[in-house]
Amino acid sequence: MKNKEQNVILDSITEGVFTVGLDWRITSFNLAAEEITGIGREKAIGRHCKDVLRAEVCETGCTLRHTMDTGEPIMNKAVHIIDAQGNKRAIAISTALLKNTSGKVIGGVESFRDISMVEQLRKEIEGRYSCEDIISQSHKMRNLFAILPNLAESNTTVLIEGESGTGKELFARAIHNLSFRRDKPFVAVNCGALPDTLLESELFGYKAGAFTDAKKDKPGRFALAQGGTIFLDEIGDISAAVQVKLLRVLQEKTYEPVGAISTVKADVRIITASNKKLDQLVRQESFRDDLYYRINVMKLELPPLRDKKEDITLLVDHFISRFNRLQNKNICCVTNEVTTALLAYDYPGNVRELENIIEHCFVLCTGEIIEAKHLPASVRPALQMDQIETSKPATIKQMEAIMICQALRRNKGNKTAAARDLGIDKSTLFRKIKALDIKPALYAE
Amino acid sequence: MNIAIPIWNDCVSNVFDFAARILLVEIENNKEISRSQILLESRSLSQRADQLKNLKVDIVICGAVSRALAEMVTASGVKVLPFVTGSVDDVVRAYLSQQLDNPEFTMPGYWPGARKGFGRCQRGQRRCGRAGHREV
Numbered sequence: 001m002k003n004k005e006q007n008v009i010l011d012s013i014t015e016g017v018f019t020v021g022l023d024w025r026i027t028s029f030n031l032a033a034e035e036i037t038g039i040g041r042e043k044a045i046g047r048h049c050k051d052v053l054r055a056e057v058c059e060t061g062c063t064l065r066h067t068m069d070t071g072e073p074i075m076n077k078a079v080h081i082i083d084a085q086g087n088k089r090a091i092a093i094s095t096a097l098l099k100n101t102s103g104k105v106i107g108g109v110e111s112f113r114d115i116s117m118v119e120q121l122r123k124e125i126e127g128r129y130s131c132e133d134i135i136s137q138s139h140k141m142r143n144l145f146a147i148l149p150n151l152a153e154s155n156t157t158v159l160i161e162g163e164s165g166t167g168k169e170l171f172a173r174a175i176h177n178l179s180f181r182r183d184k185p186f187v188a189v190n191c192g193a194l195p196d197t198l199l200e201s202e203l204f205g206y207k208a209g210a211f212t213d214a215k216k217d218k219p220g221r222f223a224l225a226q227g228g229t230i231f232l233d234e235i236g237d238i239s240a241a242v243q244v245k246l247l248r249v250l251q252e253k254t255y256e257p258v259g260a261i262s263t264v265k266a267d268v269r270i271i272t273a274s275n276k277k278l279d280q281l282v283r284q285e286s287f288r289d290d291l292y293y294r295i296n297v298m299k300l301e302l303p304p305l306r307d308k309k310e311d312i313t314l315l316v317d318h319f320i321s322r323f324n325r326l327q328n329k330n331i332c333c334v335t336n337e338v339t340t341a342l343l344a345y346d347y348p349g350n351v352r353e354l355e356n357i358i359e360h361c362f363v364l365c366t367g368e369i370i371e372a373k374h375l376p377a378s379v380r381p382a383l384q385m386d387q388i389e390t391s392k393p394a395t396i397k398q399m400e401a402i403m404i405c406q407a408l409r410r411n412k413g414n415k416t417a418a419a420r421d422l423g424i425d426k427s428t429l430f431r432k433i434k435a436l437d438i439k440p441a442l443y444a445e
Numbered sequence: 446m447n448i449a450i451p452i453w454n455d456c457v458s459n460v461f462d463f464a465a466r467i468l469l470v471e472i473e474n475n476k477e478i479s480r481s482q483i484l485l486e487s488r489s490l491s492q493r494a495d496q497l498k499n500l501k502v503d504i505v506i507c508g509a510v511s512r513a514l515a516e517m518v519t520a521s522g523v524k525v526l527p528f529v530t531g532s533v534d535d536v537v538r539a540y541l542s543q544q545l546d547n548p549e550f551t552m553p554g555y556w557p558g559a560r561k562g563f564g565r566c567q568r569g570q571r572r573c574g575r576a577g578h579r580e581v
Contacts, residue, residue, distance in 0.1 A: 088462065137516055
């Protein structure tokens with residue numbers, strides 16, 4: 001077959017294919033390989049294959065080298081690469097020897113397919129999240145990442161505090177997946193979602209005959225998590241009765257299923273989380289102090305997104321990449337106007353809300369760039385008023401206007417709270433609002 | 446000034462994210478003073494960025510790098526010169542003689558502006574996103 005015909009065939013298949021000579025330099029590179037790596041064939045041909053494929057195995061366990069050395073082909077080995085856009089992609093590689101008509105080895109051939117979506121879905125189904133899945137460049141978060149491995153190894157009880165949507169469960173899963181319990185179950189229970197009467201039997205299980213309709217034994221979540229980790233979310237919402245039972249599990253590592261006459265040993269690591277400040281609940285006497293001290297052995301405080309706005313662009317890139325994979329779209333970026341609006345918004349729902357905003361944009365965006373008109377209406381007011389807030393200030397007066405607008409937004413238009421926030425007298429703020437022609441009502445909601 | 450180069454044998458490692466070892470080169474008055482090799486302790490990106498900061502690294506010269514790692518390292522105050530290929534000795538020499546931009550030290554395929562540094566796009570321009578962009 002002539003070269004031209006071979007190229008047509010190779011370009012028509014969806015698997016990336018490249019060939020190398022004995023010097024490891026690329027001799028052919030098909031269209032799918034260009035699409036997966038993001039590198040044009042004119043740039044790839046003649047280059048060392050490790051500089052083009054950029055896989056984690058290139059240097060330490062090259063699959064093609066193994067095939068060239070042993071003659072054994074490798075099929076569907078899953079590896080990660082870094083593509084030309086700086087994305088980490090999962091691919092499955094297969095390798096074979098390249099021989100001439102007389103059977104002499106003249107190089108190797110590597111084919112690969114993009115399995116990023118499969119990996120993403122598997123991760124979402126199995127919840128196999130690690131530190132690498134928590135996207136942040138904020139100092140506060142990085143201090144948390146630094147202690148996470150030691151924390152995971154320690155087997156101690158962990159309390160994660162943070163507003164709704166800050167990633168408490170993601171952190172809990174990361175701790176579990178870093179610990180020696182990683183091969184055992186991770187069981188998450190939202191204590192706030194279950195009525196008090198149900199929570200006890202849900203956590204500890206029940207024996208047949210314990211109550212009407214309890215016809216057979218039912219294992220509780222602690223039994224399901226045996227050997228692994230149980231994650232008790234919204235722990236601040238549990239009743240005094242369940243608090244006592246939980247205290248016993250923590251103190252004695254045993255519990256009694258409802259209606260049981262004997263205790264069961266619990267080999268479970270407990271990670272708790274709350275979107276309320278538990279120490280305040282203790283002061284209000286709605287949470288037992290002895291339980292609080294038991295679960296507060298190690299406390300992680302997750303900052304809200306408004307306190308780590310440096311993460312927003314990184315998260316936007318991450319969500320665009322994720323939704324592109326899940327929804328099979330090819331959206332590349334957001335306009336500067338959108339970035340400005342996203343940076344100005346306060347995110348009461350934190351990272352989860354940002355994710356929802358990007359998903360909303362994906363529904364409305366039919367092109368390749370997310371524009372301001374695709375943003376939800378709740379984010380757009382930030383855009384209108386942000387033109388003053390984010391424009392480069394030239395005078396002290398403009399700087400004052402920016403700071404007042406930001407304080408009003410933080411306090412939802414409440415002038416007294418904004419004045420307190422700014423450390424100035426209320427009457428001073430009123431005077432400045434009038435002089436600078438700021439409309440606090442726009443920030444009311 | 447301290448330069449860190451993720452390495453594999455005597456070459457710049459092809460991907461910073463996956464490299465296991467860095468070469469730390471101390472430079473004074475545009476001359477190399479000392480070299481030492483350090484193991485990159487963790488594969489976690491944020492810990493990598495922190496390790497470089499703790500080692501008082503000023504510049505990282507590396508091969509391919511993910512945007513996430515590049516931005517994290519840049520946010521730590523460390524400059525990143527990415528998509529560099531070649532032997533360590535040649536690369537250090539080229540850096541000292543300001544010839545790192547020569548095609549022989551440049552990897553193929555990187556997003557627009559990557560060789561000029563990371564972080565946000567220029568004011569007034571659209572933010573560069575993920576897919577669909579090719580090297581220009």
